[in-house]
Amino acid sequence: MALIAFSLLLLLSVKSGFSAGEKVLPDGPLDVLLGKDLTINLLRPTGKDDIITWNYKGSTSIGTVRPGAVTITDQYKGRASINVTDGSLTLKSIKSEDSGDYNVVIIGLTTTIPAEVKIRVLEPVSDVMIKSDLPEAIEYNSTVVLTCTSKGSILSFTWTNDSKSIPSDDKRFTVQSSVIKLTITGVQRYDLVGPIVCTAANPLQKESSAKFNLTTYYGPEAVTIKASSQGKYVPSNSDFNLTCSASSKPAATFTWFHNAEQIEASGPVLTLKVIEEKGFGHTMGNYRCVAKNDKTQRKVPSTNVEFSVMVSETISKSLNHRNSILIAGNSSANLTCQAVRGNVTDRVWLKDGKPLSPDSHVKFSSDSTSIYIDVLKKEDNGDYYTCEASNEVTGKSTKSLPLSVTVKVKLKKIDEGLSDGAIAGIVIGCLVAVGAAIALFFYCRGKIPVSSPY
The missing domain is CATH 2.60.40.10 (Immunoglobulins)
Incomplete structure (x- = not known):
């Protein structure tokens, strides 16, 4: 009606x-x-x-x-x-x-x-909450879906990260079901640090959720190795160490390698004491660390640090040649410089105080531990050969060796009837002729045969 x-x-x-x-x-x-x-x-x-x-x-x-x-x-x-x-x-x-x-x-x-x-x-807006489909995320691997729930009617939702609006780009950030869901694809470490806040609103009021963040694990990356001192030679028993660091969440664990062999050590610091106790360092080698994240299961190696451990004592050398008697024109000489104690990283050869270089007459071994003088000349007699052995830890040590070269001379045939005084005169003449060289004489059947002259 x-x-x-x-x-x-x-x-x-x-x-x-x-x-x-x-x-x-x-x-x-x-x-x-x-x-x-x-x-x-x-x-x-x-x-x-x-x-x-x-x-x-x-x-x-x-x-x-x-x-x-x-x-x-x-x-x-x-x-x-x-x-x-x-x-x-x-x-x-x-x-x-x-x-x-x-x-x-x-x-x-x-x-x-x-x-x-x-x-x-x-109905008033109340009980605004954010829920995640994952308890934790792995950077680049995880896709996280956040859902905003609320009581109330005629609701709309907005998302903010650290008070800044989160837009939907339909790539990494996707808003679904009237902004109730926020999907983050290939989540990155800063995406969910937040705080993330969901705000539910109707035309008359609005209410925000509690601040939300989700742990995102990442790394390791930026893995670096640092030596406590520079140089390729490290004194034995010193406080030298290697330190490894990486950007990682959670903190990375570290393993250590000498060349391709793993060292039984862990932690971010590898001391020289451990290196020597494990039997490493006697020869030049590469050391590196490998950082691992137990959550992401990623492993990343550092660059290499190359060095050798030196015994910290003064170099003591021996310098010798292999031939007992050196004959000009017939003999060659091989001079060897070796360390009795200490480590040698560099050798310099000198002749009469001047640097010696290899040539057709003098040849050097590949590591300069020895020199070879091919077919000695009478001019080589009396030369002083010096070896300077050094390392970066204890400095250098020198040792010299004079070279005595024997010259064979040929004398004319002498009658058997010559007196002893006449023979002595001839010998004196030969010594004068060859200077400081040593004359060798051999008697055979009452004559003085001598080999061909140099």
Whole structure:
């Protein structure tokens, strides 16, 4: 019956010349939180003789204002009131079932004006939470899906990372289901440090979740190895060590290698004491560390550090040649320089105090531990050959050796009848002729045969 009456009022309003452009109620929907009060105001003044009727969904009467009196139906008594002055409707402690269309009809002396507005009762926003499908993430490997849950109605969601909005780029960051879900593909270490916050909102209020972050494991990377001192030779029993570092979460563990062989040691520092105890360092070799992340299962090696361990004592050398008697024109000499104690990293040969270089007459071994003099000459007699042996730890040590070259001379045949004095005179003459060389004489059958001269 009320619906028929409202329809008749609409018809009367048309006949009475009501303009459709004249606004009576605000634009809807009008939102109100569950349990709150709502007042619907009229946008046009009413006359003192106007009759104002409010209905719910066009069929349920709420109340009527007549000149000097207000009537509220039993269903709305205690919950609704109509202002007798301006005709506004107030609903108290709104319930969910109060959502819907509200109609008003203003009946004047010459006009009848109907109007309608929609009311939405919103459940308050509460219990906003972020949940992750993974308890932890591995950088570049994991795809993380965050879900924002909340109580409330007519909700929208926004995501922020450290107060900055997280946009959906449809590549790494994807927003799904009206922003309830945030998907991060190929997660990186800073993506979830946050704090990540989800904010749920309706047209009247908003509420944010607790700050959220998710541990993302990464590394190792930037693996570096550092020696406590520079140089390719390290004094034995010194406080030398190698230190390995890496960027990694969790902290990396380290293994150590000498060339391709693993050293039984762990930790970021490898001391020289351990190196020597494990039997390494006697020869030049490469040392490196390998960092491992137990979460990511990644292993990354460092660069190599090359060095050898030196015995920290002064070099003591022996310098000798293999031939006991050196004959000019027939003999060659092999001089060897060896360390009795200490390590030698460099050898320099000198002849009579001047640097000696290899040539067609003098040849050097590949490591310069020995020199070979091919076919000695009488000019080689008396030369001093010096070996300077050194290392970076104890400096250098020198040792010299004079070279004695024997010259064979040939004398003319001497009659057996020559006196001893005559023979002595000839020998003195030979010594003068060959200078400081040594003359060897051999007697055979009463004659003095001598080999061919040089």
